Amino acid sequence: MPDAVDPLLLGQRVVAVLETGLRTATYKLATLMALIDHCIEHLPDDPAAARTVPIPDLAHRVLELYWRQVRPFEGHELRQSTGERARIPRAVTAFRSAAGPARSLAAAMNSAPPAYETAIDEITLCLAQQPLFRLQRVPGAQTGDRFLYDDSFLHSGISRSALRARGDAIDLLPGVAAGLARLAGLLKPALEIMWVDDVRRMNKFLHADVPDIAGHLFGRDRTALAAVRGPFKEAFGPHCFYCRARLPVDNPIDHVLPWSLVGIDGLANLVLACARCNTDKRHALPAVDIVDRVLGRDRDALEQIADQIRWPTEYQRVQAAARGIYRGQPPGVATWAGYKSSVRWDLAFAPVWLEGTTS
Incomplete structure (x- = not known):
């Protein structure tokens, strides 16, 4: 294998496989999004390095993606597959039912741990048997062109025990982790567009006059985030984190690392704005x-707020994601520094948390 991967070529191959293959479910798109997020949060110091990715980690990220999407849209249950089983949405829906009225995924995980583990186990097996097994295959090919990871042990009938025997993981090829992380800003919006198109195709009632389906699929859950507002004001004061202006009662809650780039709802990534x-x-x-x-x-x-409202801080995850995002940026890229203000990114002036290696 080559020692490095051209990110542009990698992105072109990913898009080509998705566009030429028959997508009978949104699972391939979800898996790729999850894989990109993992690579951002676990960016290797060596751009040419390989990376082992636990499939249960991907399963959790896929569950995060479908958590909002399984809610009814204008009274309809959205189809995410042309088949009848709809394994992943059904696993997520079963978990939501077991968790009761919990609004956020974090609260649901705290209120129904066994149901969460059951969902992760089912999604892990589904990922191995379906999208991961087929993701690198082009129409008519008997075997995959392994340009992302080793899929030689995967097949549509692989059992849970056989998967555990292989460490519940896939091995990304050299350079792929760094390549996917660098492509996040381009690939993720493209995957969202494909996802919306697929959902429209699978749900005939979603004609042109139906309102924002993209917002339902990928928008932020502002109702759930409202639970953070009061405790944050008590702990940090009723002021905008960015400009220090005094805030009204119903001010926004902002994701510091953009939701469109990494969907992290942990308290460490949220501020009053x-x-x-x-x-x-x-x-x-x-x-x-x-x-x-x-x-x-x-x-x-x-941590006190996390205990109070049963919402994780995800501090380490935010730090890892930030490290992956900034180390993957080209020198001189413009970054938002405040209202109508920007500064150029320069790795030479990076803070301490940008150094070291992610696990």
Whole structure:
């Protein structure tokens, strides 16, 4: 195998496989999104390095993606597959039912741990038997062209015990982890567009006049985030994290690392914001000193809030994602530094948390 991967060529091959293959479910798209997020959060120091990826980790990320999507849309249950079994949505729906009225995935995991483990186990097996086994295959090919990971042990009938015997993991080929992480900003929006198109195709009632289906599939759950507002104001004061303006009662909660790039709802990635800064920042990558301030907040206070509202901080995950995102940025890229303000990213002035290796 080559020692490095051209990210552009890698992206072209990923898109080509998706566009030429028959997508009978949204599972391939979900798996790729999960794989990209894993690579961002576990970016190797050596761009040419291989990477072992636990399939249960991908299963959790896939569950996160479908958590909102399995809710009814205008009274309809959205089909995510042309088949009858709909294994992943059914596993997520069963978990939601077992968790009761929990609004967030984090709260559901706390309220129904056995149901969560059951869902992860079912999604793990489904990923191995379906999207991971077929993801690298082009129409008519008897075997996969392994340009992402070794799939030689996977097949549509692989058992849970056989999967465990292989360590419940896939091995990304050299350079793929770094390549996917660098492509996140381009690939993830493209995958979302494909996903929306597929859902429209699988649900005949979604004609052109139906409102924003993309927002239902990929929008942020502002109702759930409202639970953070009060405790954050008590702990950090009723001020915008970015400009320090005093906040009204119903101010926005902002994802510091953009939701469109890494969908992390942990408290460590959330801040109070004013409407002006929240609108101006939108999907922009923040200046690294903003992330430095976020990671420098009182962690004991965050943990107390986490215990109070049963919401994880995900501090290590946010730090790992930030490290992967910034180390994958080209020098000189513009980052959001505040209202109508930007600064150029320069790795030479990186803070301490950008150093070291992710596990």
